[in-house]
Amino acid sequence: MRAIGTLRTALVLTGGALLLAVGLNGPTAGAAQAATGAGAATTDGLRDVIVVGNSQAGTVSFIDAHTFANLGSLNVTADAQQRISQMDPVQWAGFQTVTSVEGGTRWVDDAQLSPDGRRLYVSRGNLDDVAAYDIATGVQIWRTRLDGFKADHAALSPDGTRYVVSATTAQKAEVLDTATGAVVGSFPTGTYPHQNDYSADGRYIYNSSIGVTSLPQSLEWAKGTFQLTKVDAQSLKVVQTWLFPHGIRPNSIESDGRTMFTDLSYLNGFARFDLGTGQQVHTYPMPYSAAGAALSPDSYPQNSAHHGLALSGNDSRVCDAGTIDDYAAIVRVSDGTTVGTVGYPTGSLPYWATSSADGSLCFVSLSKADAVSVIDYATGTELARTPVGAFPQRERTGAIDPAVLRGLSPAAG
Template sequence: MRGRAVLVAVLAMAAAASAVPAVEAETSRRTVQTTSATAAVRDVMFVGNNWDGTATVVDAHTHRKIKTIDTIPDADARMREIVADPARLGFFLAIQQAIGEGHNQYTDDMFTTHDGRLVAVSRPSFADVVGIDLATNRIRWRFPMEGYRADHMGVSPDGRRLLVSDSTANKVHELDLATGRKLREFPSGDTPHENTYTADGERIFHASIGRVYTPTDRGGLEGDTSKGRRYLQIVRNDDFEILRRWDMGKELAEAGYPDMSSAVRPMAVAPDERFVYLQVSFHHGFVEFDTRARDRRRTYPGEPLRGKVRRVAYLPDRTGGLPREQYVLDSAHHGLAMNAAGTKLCAAGTMSDYAAIVSRETFRRRVVAVGPKPYWSTNGPDGDECWVSVSGNDTVVVLDYRTAERLRTLRVGDHPQRVRAGYVDRDIVRAWRS
């Protein structure tokens, strides 16, 4: 609670600050490939060890660890900048005590270029994104946030463009993945979070989670006000126009589920890109939302579709009555993926120490105990495996969607969070091994 109070105070103090750092970019001469279907790259999974400042690279098919890379090779330079700036130092310490649970947050999200020669890493405590050359482990480019913290990212299907959520600036930046050059931006609510492209790259599903670090966790007018503006929105990629925007708490209340949070956490978009499955703060389960539904009570001919909550899945609450104020950043569950066939979901039960494989049709589930504080779930490259990061015991668990069986448990670095599929050039892999 003390850490939350510190962060709230720092946010209020810095609200008047408007310094915007310049982009640091080094142009790459390498051409980014638009397909991974080549023998030149290996399918891998990147596991971001947030408190370590490392990323573990794992073969996506054999589940064997290949390499651990340093994601903060410039740590000394960054810390000199931070201690010289009182506002940045205040945020750095507040992030450490509140969001980082007493630890610095060095490695959040990661995406590679399709040629497997560069990985982009968002670094919350350093408030930036860097492009790291996988052959040399040197930083090829760096993009500082306009605000004081970087968070989740998203990558376009062609691997050329990167989205990064700027937590305190309430916007999402679009970068050229190869060079780090800023291209565009779109606005968000408070604390922008998830970014998911549609398969054709024409739209972006984006969500903001609000101020999850505040101590007002009981809802009601006061709690909702302190949490800020929280939206699910669909953005058209062509011009970054916000096509649709929903307050999910209001949508849930209208569908007969009152007193649920508006904060959308991880999401999974169905193959038809009509239905999206959403985790929301404090809820043990997820929401099925139809983005193209019409509500006859509110919609008139010619009006755009409004969207509608169809169902809510309730998964086991194994916290033993733990007060919600003790949930990590309001996360009952944090991590949701869907298999390639669009028939099953994989949910990380963060506060209940399990992962659940859930039938999309019936919501029947098989629950697998994976260890303390599972923090993310994502698909392997073939879409038939779910990779779950278990941050409390520094492991990653690989589950089979079909059987819900545990295929592998891997020990990684300190506090694994985001896991992402990516590529590494085969020559680089050979060099790592030699």
């Protein structure tokens, strides 16, 4: 095991033409409905989309990845009150605690489309479960409760047969069979596991942990183990771990498996790590906005100054979401210079970033503005801003079967 920084004591707590077409403010709901027949199809007839989990609304929105129209949404929490009523006293206490720590209910944490574009898999945050839905009918196919009290970030295997979800307070990631929802395995993680990703070739799973975010910065030493865990995707055996000096926030590992770009707790910017040597090789500090500079670190949302990072298709540029600063920036990896910055109204809370399938665009969720911003990697300019549901967080690339679009609600989210 290679150590990055000092070892933390483990602490387990359960507590252009296109621009003219869509405009800078993005499509309206009516325009989105009219546009559902447009958009480019993939070679297998599916339609490229961005899947957006609307955390507070309990819905998932689908944005056309080429026209940026909102194609509609799916309610994935119609059974929420039923599930809450079925909780035993311990589960109810956990639900209340997690809801308090999160600052409100977070129904949807993550969502991914099946390879055939007909099913949706959803990690349902404070409900601490995972559910699969038939998009055409909206019917819940299966539901599985996880260990602990919170279901967090998830990753779908390249072949679509496995769904990896962080069981945050249980200090592990659980692996589900997407056909049945059965838990087929798990692996240990650092304290409060968060993001999951499959390597480009599907051989490995990477899980990163953030530590106990409810503790103040002065007690960072007590937040637990900030760990990146590399796991064999077939055997679920841990291959390697790295320890970090701060909580590992949104990150991206290049296909060579050696270079990692990541946001870190409290860092106003992002960092680059060489996973071969276990060293932080570069820090990219980003400017504070007036509002961001006025905040104390303990006021950062879940310890995050910047929470949202994606790489362009050729790995030459980073899209960095300035959560407390209300902007997103496109930054050159080579020298840290900024290609362009897109500013948002104060309090928009940019909270996640993901790249388009071809790597030319960055999509940034504006959680408190209920919208997704579309940014061009080449110019650093905003192409569109599309309305979605309440408190969008995670966005994922995917491809949907056009035949199931009629099953979506015309509401943006």
